[in-house]
Amino acid sequence: MPDRPQPTDAQPAIQTSGLRMRYRSADVLHGVELRAERGEVLALLGPNGAGKTTTVEILEGFRKRSAGDVRVLGTDPTHGDQSWRARLGIVLQAWRDHGRWRVAELLEQLGRSYEPYSTADRPRPYDTGELLRLVGLTEQSDRTVATLSGGQRRRLDVAIGLVGRPEVLFLDEPTVGFDPQARREFHELVRRLPELRDTTILLTTHDLNEAEKLSDRIVILVGGRIVAGGTPAELAERLSRDTEIRYRHGGEAHVTTAGDATGLVRELLARHGESIEDLEVRRPSLEDVYLELVHEAETGRDAAETDRDTAASAAPREVSAA
Amino acid sequence: MSPKLTTVRVGLRRGWIEFRLTVTNVGEMLGWLWPSLLALLVMYALRDSTVPGTDFSLGAQSIPGILGMNIVLTGMMGLASTLITEREDGTLLRAKAIPNGVPGYLTGKVVSQSGMTAAVLLVVLLPAAFLFDGLELGEVSSWLRLSWVVVLGLVATLPLGALLGAVFHSPQGLGVIMLLLTGMVGISGVFYPITALPEWLQLLGQLFPVYWLGIGMRSALLPETMSAVEIGDSWRLWETLGVLGLWAVLGFALAPRVLGRMARRADGARLASASPAQPASS
Numbered sequence: 338m339p340d341r342p343q344p345t346d347a348q349p350a351i352q353t354s355g356l357r358m359r360y361r362s363a364d365v366l367h368g369v370e371l372r373a374e375r376g377e378v379l380a381l382l383g384p385n386g387a388g389k390t391t392t393v394e395i396l397e398g399f400r401k402r403s404a405g406d407v408r409v410l411g412t413d414p415t416h417g418d419q420s421w422r423a424r425l426g427i428v429l430q431a432w433r434d435h436g437r438w439r440v441a442e443l444l445e446q447l448g449r450s451y452e453p454y455s456t457a458d459r460p461r462p463y464d465t466g467e468l469l470r471l472v473g474l475t476e477q478s479d480r481t482v483a484t485l486s487g488g489q490r491r492r493l494d495v496a497i498g499l500v501g502r503p504e505v506l507f508l509d510e511p512t513v514g515f516d517p518q519a520r521r522e523f524h525e526l527v528r529r530l531p532e533l534r535d536t537t538i539l540l541t542t543h544d545l546n547e548a549e550k551l552s553d554r555i556v557i558l559v560g561g562r563i564v565a566g567g568t569p570a571e572l573a574e575r576l577s578r579d580t581e582i583r584y585r586h587g588g589e590a591h592v593t594t595a596g597d598a599t600g601l602v603r604e605l606l607a608r609h610g611e612s613i614e615d616l617e618v619r620r621p622s623l624e625d626v627y628l629e630l631v632h633e634a635e636t637g638r639d640a641a642e643t644d645r646d647t648a649a650s651a652a653p654r655e656v657s658a659a
Numbered sequence: 660m661s662p663k664l665t666t667v668r669v670g671l672r673r674g675w676i677e678f679r680l681t682v683t684n685v686g687e688m689l690g691w692l693w694p695s696l697l698a699l700l701v702m703y704a705l706r707d708s709t710v711p712g713t714d715f716s717l718g719a720q721s722i723p724g725i726l727g728m729n730i731v732l733t734g735m736m737g738l739a740s741t742l743i744t745e746r747e748d749g750t751l752l753r754a755k756a757i758p759n760g761v762p763g764y765l766t767g768k769v770v771s772q773s774g775m776t777a778a779v780l781l782v783v784l785l786p787a788a789f790l791f792d793g794l795e796l797g798e799v800s801s802w803l804r805l806s807w808v809v810v811l812g813l814v815a816t817l818p819l820g821a822l823l824g825a826v827f828h829s830p831q832g833l834g835v836i837m838l839l840l841t842g843m844v845g846i847s848g849v850f851y852p853i854t855a856l857p858e859w860l861q862l863l864g865q866l867f868p869v870y871w872l873g874i875g876m877r878s879a880l881l882p883e884t885m886s887a888v889e890i891g892d893s894w895r896l897w898e899t900l901g902v903l904g905l906w907a908v909l910g911f912a913l914a915p916r917v918l919g920r921m922a923r924r925a926d927g928a929r930l931a932s933a934s935p936a937q938p939a940s941s
Contacts, residue, residue: 399755419662423758432749437680446676449669450757453662501757 348411350375350505350537351396356405358391358561365391366561368405373554375504376535380552382542384631388561389541390430393509396539397427410504423454423461426503426536428494430510436483440474441465443482444496451501459502472496472526488519492526499530506530508540512547524550545627557627559634573623583617666759667766674770681771682778691733691775695783698725702850703790710852710888715881717851719791720888723880724849726780727872730812731840734776735820738768740833742824742921751922761922765821772820773813780809794880801879808875808899815868815903818910825914825921843869852888861890868906871899 351373358366366388373379381389394400395407398414398421407414412421435443448462455461469475472492477485485493491511498506508527512520528551530536542548548555549569556566565572580598584591586609595601598618605613621629660668681687702718702725710720745751754760788796795801827833846856846864853861853870864870877885878894886894 397756399752419758422756425756427756429749429752429756432752434745434748434750434753437684438676442676446669446673447753447757449672450665450759450763453660453665454758497753 349373349408350377350410351379351539352406352408353392353396354406356392356395356407357403358388358395358400359403364561366402369558369561369563371556371563373505373537373539375537377554378538378540378552380540380542380548380555381558382545382548382555382627383558384543384635387543387558389543389558390509392558393507393539393541397425397507398422420454423451423501424504426498426501426506428498428506428508428511431487431491431494431514433483436481438482439479440482440485440493441469441478444468444493444500447497448500454501459504461502462500463502468496468500471499471529488515488522491515491519491523495526503536505537505539508538510541510543512542512544520547527551545624549623557630559631562634564630564634569623573620573626579621581619581621583615583619585614586612662759666763669759669763670766671770673763673767674774677767677771678774678778681775688779688782691737691779692782694732695725695729695779698728698850699783699787699790706791710885711855712888713885715885716791716793719793720852720877720881720885721850722784722787722791722794723876724847724873726783726880727808727812727874727876728844728847728849728869729779729783730776730809730872731816731869733779734772734813735816735823736833736837736840737775738772738817738820739823739827739836740830741768741772742821743827743830743833746824746921747829755922761918765918768821769817772817776813777809793882795882796880804879805876808872808879811900811903811907812868812872812875815906815910818914819868819906821914822910822917825917840869843867846870847873849873854888854890865890865902868903871902875899875903 349372351371353369353371356366356369356371357364369388369392371379371381371392381392383389391400395402396409396414398409398417401415409417410421410424438446445465448465451461466475466478469478472495474489474492474496477489482490482493495508495511498508511527512523515523524547527538527540530538538552540548540551552569554566554568555572557564557572565575567575579594579596582593582595582598582601582605584605593601598620602616602618605616681691698721702721706716706718708717709715710717742751751761751764754764757763784796788794823833823836827836843864846860847853847867847870848856848864849869853864856864874889874894875896877889878896878899886892889895
């Protein structure tokens with residue numbers, strides 16, 4: 338079997354710099370910088386049309402980029418060979434393929450392609466029975482794929498993504514179209530996964546809640562640009578510049594915003610003392626911040642579409658990413 | 660085990676599973692069988708007519724040609740339409756996501772479609788043997804010749820099927836090819852000796868595989884004396900080998916390149932326009 342030199346652990350699992358993508362005359366990605374460490378769960382969060390799927394397809398080696406440097410497990414995906422491919426797991430968006438096949442039969446079939454790439458460290462493929470147990474499909478193993486419910490089908494997709502014991506797993510919009518119950522089940526399943534092995538997971542989603550729940554770190558992609566990045570706590574911290582302060586003074590309601598809320602409150606109390614009533618300090622939630630970022634970028638884009646002259650002034654604000 | 664050997668093994672397994680799934684599905688089998696069964700019925704109605712200049716049943720004379728036509732319908736057209744369907748439903752993308760997935764997938768398709776062709780052939784031949792007199796099914800030499808004609812026919816037409824599957828984007832697009840194929844069957848002497856046609860149509864018919872598969876089958880299943888109604892009073896085995904061989908060379912030269920391009924293009928964006936199935940709730 339082809340035994341390739343394993344990159345050192347110091348090397349990130351995924352790294353892009355200046356990644357650009359242009360379809361005909363439209364730029365979809367404007368210099369994306371990404372970095373996912375080994376074993377990390379990184380969420381690529383953004384609204385529809387932000388360029389998430391394009392980014393993931395470039396990383397998976399399914400799409401050629403226009404410019405920039407990309408490394409996945411130390412290899413440029415454009416030149417990734419089959420032994421590189423064997424180290425990736427891909428959970429595709431929902432399709433209708435292999436409907437006539439039985440669940441265990443399909444998993445076994447797809448797993449066999451990984452046999453030549455087995456290592457002592459990572460025996461490939463995963464045992465079919467074990468994997469079905471892991472994703473909770475043991476009872477369905479003899480059912481045909483077409484008879485599975487949407488949630489079960491998605492769990493099978495995850496099992497297929499994992500069957501080669503990947504070092505990097507791509508999850509592209511995994512819960513689109515799910516009801517809340519199916520979504521929660523899926524989240525619980527994914528949260529159990531990284532403990533199994535040091536698998537790096539790149540998740541794309543437009544659901545902030547999902548990103549917060551599943552990932553160690555979130556990168557926000559809007560309009561083909563990364564506008565923010567960090568742990569959920571860091572993001573809230575970094576982006577919540579203006580805290581909202583409400584109070585009543587002399588029977589009148591006041592609302593003000595301040596970067597240094599503590600300072601403002603201290604000053605307020607020092608000046609007016611006990612005449613300040615109903616004091617309320619509210620830091621915007623991460624969701625408020627995210628929606629604001631998306632709104633800014635999208636109104637910027639709408640303006641660009643309707644009136645190119647004013648587009649420059651409405652361009653999305655660049656915020657330095659982590 | 661080496662990746663290459665594994666790919667072949669994985670492809671064979673896929674082929675066997677898909678063959679089994681199709682062959683055991685009554686609806687799908689009828690889908691493959693109905694053109695031949697219909698032809699069989701019509702020829703049975705004509706069983707009392709004879710081939711001009713002989714006292715041989717016209718019905719029996721047409722059976723080998725129908726079997727030859729079947730190789731093109733089930734093998735070539737079958738492969739083309741499953742490739743189109745499975746490019747749109749995500750099967751090919753799934754294959755791309757695993758190591759050596761695309762060659763394994765294609766191996767599987769060729770195996771299952773070849774198996775289907777053989778199965779359909781046998782299922783049509785069985786009632787034909789009871790309905791018509793004069794087919795030489797008791798001879799070992801008949802079956803040997805039948806085997807090589809079928810294998811050569813598949814080798815010549817499956818790459819063309821793969822090409823069609825790669826070029827067309829919807830099963831409806833194949834309708835045009837189906838129409839052309841129907842015309843081709845008309846000028847290939849399947850139901851009636853080709854010598855009855857004007858000479859220029861005879862020449863045109865002899866350019867395509869359907870005619871040569873038909874004559875190859877006739878040479879295997881009909882008595883030697885029936886070669887008298889063919890062009891040149893002969894089964895023309897060398898010519899059969901030559902023309903089908905040329906089609907095979909052409910197909911094998913073009914198919915890998917076109918398939919490679921198809922596989923590269925089968926990415927999310929192309930598929931996205933085919934609207935992925937939205938999963939229902941759990």
